[in-house]
Amino acid sequence: MSDAYIYDAIRTPRGKGRPDGALHEVTSVALSAGVLNAVRERNGLKGHAVEDVIWGNVTQVGEQGGCLARSAVLASDLDESIPGLSINRFCASGMEAVNLAANQVRGGAGLAYIAGGVEMMGRVAMGSDGAAIAVDPALAMKTYFVPQGISADIIATKYGFTREAADALAVESQRRAAEAWEAGRFARSIVPVRDRNGLTILDHDEYMRPGTTVEALGALKASFKDMGEVMPGFDKVAMMKYPELARVNHIHHAGNSSGIVDGAAAVLIGNREFGAAHGLRPRARIRATAKIGTDPTIMLTGPVPVTEKILKDAGLKIGDIDLFEVNEAFAAVVLRFMQAFDVSPDLVNVNGGAIAMGHPLGASGAIIIGTLLDEMERRDLNLGLATLCIASGMGAATIIERV
Numbered sequence: 155m156s157d158a159y160i161y162d163a164i165r166t167p168r169g170k171g172r173p174d175g176a177l178h179e180v181t182s183v184a185l186s187a188g189v190l191n192a193v194r195e196r197n198g199l200k201g202h203a204v205e206d207v208i209w210g211n212v213t214q215v216g217e218q219g220g221c222l223a224r225s226a227v228l229a230s231d232l233d234e235s236i237p238g239l240s241i242n243r244f245c246a247s248g249m250e251a252v253n254l255a256a257n258q259v260r261g262g263a264g265l266a267y268i269a270g271g272v273e274m275m276g277r278v279a280m281g282s283d284g285a286a287i288a289v290d291p292a293l294a295m296k297t298y299f300v301p302q303g304i305s306a307d308i309i310a311t312k313y314g315f316t317r318e319a320a321d322a323l324a325v326e327s328q329r330r331a332a333e334a335w336e337a338g339r340f341a342r343s344i345v346p347v348r349d350r351n352g353l354t355i356l357d358h359d360e361y362m363r364p365g366t367t368v369e370a371l372g373a374l375k376a377s378f379k380d381m382g383e384v385m386p387g388f389d390k391v392a393m394m395k396y397p398e399l400a401r402v403n404h405i406h407h408a409g410n411s412s413g414i415v416d417g418a419a420a421v422l423i424g425n426r427e428f429g430a431a432h433g434l435r436p437r438a439r440i441r442a443t444a445k446i447g448t449d450p451t452i453m454l455t456g457p458v459p460v461t462e463k464i465l466k467d468a469g470l471k472i473g474d475i476d477l478f479e480v481n482e483a484f485a486a487v488v489l490r491f492m493q494a495f496d497v498s499p500d501l502v503n504v505n506g507g508a509i510a511m512g513h514p515l516g517a518s519g520a521i522i523i524g525t526l527l528d529e530m531e532r533r534d535l536n537l538g539l540a541t542l543c544i545a546s547g548m549g550a551a552t553i554i555e556r557v
Contacts (some may be wrong), residue, residue, distance in 0.1 A: 156425040158256035159436030160554065161266075163524030164192055164345050165419035168359045168512040171276040176356040177347060177416040182211070182218045182274045185347065186226035189418045192345040193268055194232055197422055197434055202235045204424075205264025208255050209240050210247025210271030211516035215283045218274065226272075242516075243445070245483060246542045246550035247271050248419060249519025253443035253552055255423045260440075265431075266424030271516035274416045280515070287450070287546050298395040298451040300388040302545060303378035303406055305453040306484035308392050310405045312452070313490050317405035320485035321371040324410035324509045326499075327482060331506025332364035339505055339532065343524045361413040361512040376404040377411065395451045410485040415512025419520035438527050441537070441553040442468035448547040454487050456549020457541040458494045464539070464551040472497065475553070476535035479522040481542040482507035491541070504529060518542065523552055530556055 166189060169177030177185065186209065193199070209223035223238030243250040248271035255267035286293050293299070300308075310320065334340060335358060346357040382389040382402055389402045429436055444464035448456045457480055465472060472495045480491045480502055492502060505525060508518060519542055526538045541551040 158259040158440045160438045161434045162422040165521050167356045169416040170360045171415040178276050183225045183229050185418045186272045187229035189420045190230040204266045207238045208251040208269040210251040213278045213283050218278045244545040246519045246544045247516040249550050252421050256440040265428040270420035270520035272418035273514040273516040275414045304388045306406050306486045307404045308452050309486040311403040315486050315489045320410040323485045327506045327509040328366040331510035334505035359511040371409040374407040377407045379404040412483050412508035413512035415514050417514035417517045419517045438554040441555040445550045450547035453547045454543035456543045457491045460549030460551045475539045477538045478502045479526040479540040482509040487543050
């Protein structure tokens with residue numbers, strides 16, 4: 155079995171994910187093709203240089219339907235002999251693409267892959283695929299289905315997180331993201347989005363609100379209170395599953411939850427032979443990968459058990475990890491991770507996260523791996539862990555090691 159290495163990690167800036175956003179006129183295929191072209195050009199790839207393109211995407215309907223990965227390859231300048239595979243593990247799709255590619259390389263099924271993902275949330279609405287777990291009564295009733303926002307509020311209630319703590323985390327995410335952009339910490343990874351005439355459409359994360367304050371967030375209405383308490387009354391569903399809860403404390407709102415945005419990201423993964431053949435130096439080794447299923451109602455607790463699993467599988471302890479990226483789907487997800495492992499906030503999402511910059515579902519897993527690697531290089535650190543919560547109750551994680 156050979157090791158799998160990261161040779162490059164790039165992403166687009168994240169657009170606002172709505173009609174007034176800079177990327178609204180860019181299709182999922184076009185954005186994906188642009189990222190693939192950037193990987194090709196930056197690394198001098200020619201011909202059948204990689205075995206496959208594995209591309210994560212969550213809402214696989216409309217322009218994101220079919221095999222989006224193959225469409226993206228054909229729209230790009232990659233050789234047509236390179237196939238494409240579209241996968242969906244909800245919010246961890248981009249990470250699962252990377253992990254799958256790494257394990258293919260480790261198992262000898264090809265020398266190299268491009269893996270990542272895309273989500274154009276301003277063009278293909280979240281939930282428009284009609285997922286069975288949300289719309290099929292037989293499955294929804296069996297699993298005590300509630301929307302993710304309710305799940306996040308259940309976590310806050312169960313583990314004692316206040317709205318003040320969630321808002322403070324959100325403000326800090328905004329501050330860190332603005333500081334990171336100001337300091338140019340994303341410069342190595344960012345590939346500006348250009349139109350067909352070569353003019354730059356977007357060169358920065360468009361969603362950020364660097365002036366956000368705790369006072370401003372305090373004025374926002376809890377986003378999931380009405381759907382929980384009034385109609386359709388999901389709090390009652392939650393309390394049927396968790397009778398120990400007297401009530402659900404609704405603390406999440408637009409300011410302490412991840413932003414709806416557009417974006418794409420890619421990671422170039424290969425073995426040592428691939429690097430030598432193309433004159434490329436590996437940046438990190440993928441030390442371990444993991445995924446796990448969890449309670450489908452509370453749904454978003456996956457980062458804790460999957461981190462326990464990946465550490466055990468890799469023979470490591472939490473103290474061995476130098477830096478963490480925990481996707482900021484909702485503030486309570488990150489608060490719970492830090493609580494469970496007694497991890498310092500100074501080591502988690504040090505350049506901000508999805509609350510500040512947005513969460514393009516199918517791309518986020520690849521984005522946080524690249525962000526983690528860039529910061530590990532900047533700080534000269536050895537081991538990093540990236541993890542995400544996942545809809546319907548799952549978790550995914552990746553440990554990378556500098557080389």
